[in-house]
Amino acid sequence: MLKAKIQIGQEYLCQIGRNDVKVVVVSVPEMGSILLKSVGTGKTVKIADPARLKPVPGGHAASNAGGSSVATPAAGTPKATKPAKGRRTREQGAPQAKEKRTSLMDAAAKVVAEADPTDLPMGCKKMVETAMAKGYWAPLKGGKTPVNTLAAMILRDLKEHGDQAKFRRAEERFGRGKFFLAK
Numbered sequence: 725m726l727k728a729k730i731q732i733g734q735e736y737l738c739q740i741g742r743n744d745v746k747v748v749v750v751s752v753p754e755m756g757s758i759l760l761k762s763v764g765t766g767k768t769v770k771i772a773d774p775a776r777l778k779p780v781p782g783g784h785a786a787s788n789a790g791g792s793s794v795a796t797p798a799a800g801t802p803k804a805t806k807p808a809k810g811r812r813t814r815e816q817g818a819p820q821a822k823e824k825r826t827s828l829m830d831a832a833a834k835v836v837a838e839a840d841p842t843d844l845p846m847g848c849k850k851m852v853e854t855a856m857a858k859g860y861w862a863p864l865k866g867g868k869t870p871v872n873t874l875a876a877m878i879l880r881d882l883k884e885h886g887d888q889a890k891f892r893r894a895e896e897r898f899g900r901g902k903f904f905l906a907k
Contacts, residue, residue, distance in 0.1 A: 726774065727752060727758070727774045730749055730752050730758065730774060730777065731749065732749050732750070732751060732752060733748065733749065734748070734749055734779075735747070735748055735763065735780045736748075736749065736760075736777040736778060736779060736780060737777070737778045737779075737780055738760055738769065738771065738776050738777055738778075739776045739778075740769065740776075744778070745762055745763075745764065745769075746762070746763040746764065746780060747760040747761060747762055747763060747769065747777075748760065748761050748763060749777075750768070756772075757770040757771060757772050758770065758771050758772075758774060758777075825864075826860055826861055827861075828852070828855070828861050828870060828873060828874050828877065829874070829877050829878070829881070829890065831855035831860035831861035832848075832851040832852070832855060832861075832874055832878075832891075833890050833891070833905060834855070834860055835851050835854045835855050835858070835860065836851065836891075836903070836904060836905045837905055839854075844894075844904050845894035845898050845902035845903055845904040846902065846903060846904070847901050847902055847903075848871045848872075848874045848875045848878070848901060848903070849871045851874060851903075852870050852871050852874055875901065878890075878891050878903055889906060890905065890906060891903040891904065891905060891906060892904055892905070892906045
């Protein structure tokens with residue numbers, strides 16, 4: 725579009741980045757940048773190249789020739805809105821809650837609870853192997869050190885909860901790294 729054909733107060737589409745933004749022309753100086761005002765945000769924009777402006781189909785002049793206000797749609801024009809979405813019910817195929825996965829700590833507690841009293845206290849390696857063999861737990865992403873993870877979880881639980889922890893240490897009689905279930 726030629727600079728001479730641009731009218732002050734008229735709406736145009738201006739290419740800003742990848743977007744075509746509806747703007748109102750505020751001023752068109754003989755030399756220098758064209759001053760525009762965005763219809764949507766009210767921000768002022770300067771452009772040097774008038775070729776970035778395209779006429780708006782059915783565009784109209786702004787209410788104020790000085791450009792201090794932004795053009796608004798007519799009072800009788802309804803605003804376009806998205807249709808309201810209702811919540812889907814179970815019959816309509818609403819997503820169901822997934823079954824919670826058993827944690828390594830819970831699987832180890834189950835293994836120790838079901839273990840023969842002669843196998844107690846039990847080390848973390850045996851707890852993890854038994855939990856995996858019985859299908860109580862499996863590594864989610866192929867963890868390389870589930871034994872170390874379980875040991876850290878048990879020790880952290882002991883430190884944080886003290887007497888209310890799930891496991892008890894059996895180091896005095898059986899050596900390090902052996903645990904039994906707290907009753």
